[in-house]
Amino acid sequence: MLATDTLAEDQWKTVYAMAQMLANEQTDVNEVGKIIAYLRAYGHVENGGKNFFQYLSVLVRNGKTVGHSGRTFDYYQSIEKACKQYLLKYQNDVPAMLQILGWVTRIMRYYKAGGSTDFVEEQPSVTANFVQATPATPSQQVKVGDIVDATITKKKNVEITYKLLNSISLSQKEHKQANSLSEGQTVKLEITEVREDGRPKKVRLRGVGV
Numbered sequence: 001m002l003a004t005d006t007l008a009e010d011q012w013k014t015v016y017a018m019a020q021m022l023a024n025e026q027t028d029v030n031e032v033g034k035i036i037a038y039l040r041a042y043g044h045v046e047n048g049g050k051n052f053f054q055y056l057s058v059l060v061r062n063g064k065t066v067g068h069s070g071r072t073f074d075y076y077q078s079i080e081k082a083c084k085q086y087l088l089k090y091q092n093d094v095p096a097m098l099q100i101l102g103w104v105t106r107i108m109r110y111y112k113a114g115g116s117t118d119f120v121e122e123q124p125s126v127t128a129n130f131v132q133a134t135p136a137t138p139s140q141q142v143k144v145g146d147i148v149d150a151t152i153t154k155k156k157n158v159e160i161t162y163k164l165l166n167s168i169s170l171s172q173k174e175h176k177q178a179n180s181l182s183e184g185q186t187v188k189l190e191i192t193e194v195r196e197d198g199r200p201k202k203v204r205l206r207g208v209g210v
Helices: 009-024 029-042 048-066 072-086 094-112 123-132
Strands: 147-156 159-164 168-173 186-194 200-208
Touching: 009 072, 009 094, 029 048, 029 072, 029 094, 048 072, 048 094, 147 200, 159 186, 159 200, 168 200
Parallel strands: none
Antiparallel strands: 147 159, 147 186, 159 168, 186 200
């Protein structure tokens, strides 16, 4: 499922910037998967985040001897450069690094499949584009008029982000009711518009605190 609200806005920007950099340099997404496996296995130890960057440096130093293809060394260099540029500030937050890198691999595969690599500043619209390119599961499919439960995961002035169907995030402006809404609140939404694959596209707030 696509838990698209698990990252903060600046972390989403990191995801797309890293994915674009690595995709532009034609980095093998499988090599990114290998460093994720390392971080998942050893990130929990003391100084796990710091050790991760040392591990990347070792890969680059030995890339020409341990690489399994002529491009492996280039891949290691690209990965180290991207990680040091974008992830150093998260070295004390290994779970955040894992989430970011996990999404980086997803977006890289999206780019490889022909998706646009144009970087967009606003996370909700960028995420929506990626979600549209991913097949919907039956639990994500709805029809106009359906009433669904949702949780408010983010509130920024009058812009409210809802999480519904356990995995989908939708952001929209609630000019009239924003003052009565707060993060963590449970609400009911009416589906007013549906995408071609059955996912909700637009909703109307129907109940607060229910």
